[in-house]
Amino acid sequence: MPKESSTHRPPVVLGIETSCDETGVALVDAERRVLAEALRDQLERHAPYGGVVPEIAARAHVEILDQLIERVMVEAGLGFADLAGIAATAGPGLIGGLLVGLTTGKAIAAAHRLPLLAINHLEGHALTARFVLGPGGGDGLAFPYLLLLVSGGHCQLLVVEGVGRYRRLGTTLDDALGEAFDKAAKMLRLGFPGGPAVERAARTGDPGRFALPRPMLGQPGCNFSFSGLKTALRQTIERQGPQALEPPTLDDLCASFQAAVAEVLLDRARHATELYQREYPGATALVVAGGVAANAHLRDSLATLADEQGLRLIVPPPALCTDNGVMIAWAGQERLALGLTDGFAAPARARWPLDPAAEPAPGAGIKA
Ligand code: KG4
Ligand code: ZN
Numbered sequence: 001m002p003k004e005s006s007t008h009r010p011p012v013v014l015g016i017e018t019s020c021d022e023t024g025v026a027l028v029d030a031e032r033r034v035l036a037e038a039l040r041d042q043l044e045r046h047a048p049y050g051g052v053v054p055e056i057a058a059r060a061h062v063e064i065l066d067q068l069i070e071r072v073m074v075e076a077g078l079g080f081a082d083l084a085g086i087a088a089t090a091g092p093g094l095i096g097g098l099l100v101g102l103t104t105g106k107a108i109a110a111a112h113r114l115p116l117l118a119i120n121h122l123e124g125h126a127l128t129a130r131f132v133l134g135p136g137g138g139d140g141l142a143f144p145y146l147l148l149l150v151s152g153g154h155c156q157l158l159v160v161e162g163v164g165r166y167r168r169l170g171t172t173l174d175d176a177l178g179e180a181f182d183k184a185a186k187m188l189r190l191g192f193p194g195g196p197a198v199e200r201a202a203r204t205g206d207p208g209r210f211a212l213p214r215p216m217l218g219q220p221g222c223n224f225s226f227s228g229l230k231t232a233l234r235q236t237i238e239r240q241g242p243q244a245l246e247p248p249t250l251d252d253l254c255a256s257f258q259a260a261v262a263e264v265l266l267d268r269a270r271h272a273t274e275l276y277q278r279e280y281p282g283a284t285a286l287v288v289a290g291g292v293a294a295n296a297h298l299r300d301s302l303a304t305l306a307d308e309q310g311l312r313l314i315v316p317p318p319a320l321c322t323d324n325g326v327m328i329a330w331a332g333q334e335r336l337a338l339g340l341t342d343g344f345a346a347p348a349r350a351r352w353p354l355d356p357a358a359e360p361a362p363g364a365g366i367k368a
Helices: 043-049 054-076 095-111 121-133 177-187 195-202 227-245 249-279 296-309 325-337
Strands: 012-017 022-029 034-041 085-091 116-120 145-150 155-162 165-171 285-289 312-314
Touching: 012 054, 012 095, 012 325, 022 054, 022 325, 034 054, 034 325, 043 054, 054 095, 085 095, 085 121, 085 325, 095 116, 116 121, 116 325, 121 145, 121 155, 121 285, 121 312, 121 325, 145 249, 155 249, 165 249, 177 195, 177 227, 177 249, 195 249, 195 296, 227 249, 249 296, 285 296, 296 312
Parallel strands: 012 085, 085 116, 145 285, 285 312
Antiparallel strands: 012 022, 022 034, 145 155, 155 165
């Protein structure tokens, strides 16, 4: 009689991510193995415009998505009939790109009679740490945990209470943090995306040379605001004239900007950790996700805070912090395990807050 274990194959989910400017596709099994993945960014197409152009992004997803899906299926040696479900980002994000990925996911699911998982992109980011560490027990990451999500489109502090259960503690009132880095870089002619360039220049700069404002510092709650800081930076650059674009002034401006950001982030995150510790007896971890989590200076500040508060600081590896298909496939696995599948009427949603009870933030960015 054949042994059962020799035929046992954990269920595999195909994940599709097209909410912004990355086309991401991955096959992930329920035991957290990535069987194959493909990721294509569109930086070259958007760079001349200094930001993501929605129509260009949607067209680029159309051009590449089918090829990437075919490639991962071939690489994993699987046919669609071998899959347990199709997970596609349904929002929030740029609507054209979302429609490309979600419609493709629906078509595959319908043709092969597979369950569809219409994934909230933010849930993908939120559950990535459980993909990295395991979903509980031992060193795994159990609910509830605190999440700081900081990227080009998102800037939120959330308690992840469970799959599909989120409590938003704070969000940005204007720009996302990555967006603030990108705008600072644009003013300083450092190119796009700006975060890495600002961090690099800041390394040799004097963070005390320019006294930039710290918006929201010391105020109650966990909301963010970066527009005042951006305006102050613009005025400072204008005052410095052409020197602002050359070291050492350029480096000092970047270091001063980054120091202001770090101080604000720390203040907001401190409020959130205090609330989390107070209201969740099982409080264990502060998770940081999103592209800005790559910033070593900000990570060091958050590590000190976590240490002070007796929390584990968890930062997934950079490739999983930025947008990718693995996080969508994994969120699909988590939802599939709970039977949280979606009908084919599931809409693409430009806005889709994780915590529907939270007040919408006035003037929040596209993905907030
Ligand atoms: O998560 P992500 O790849 O895409 C979005 O969903 O937005 O994040 C990209 C953002 C960009 O705004 C980029 O400037 C920022 O993350 N970023 C950084 C760093 N690396 C990337 N910001 C600050 N410091 C960095 N080292
Ligand atoms: Zn994202």
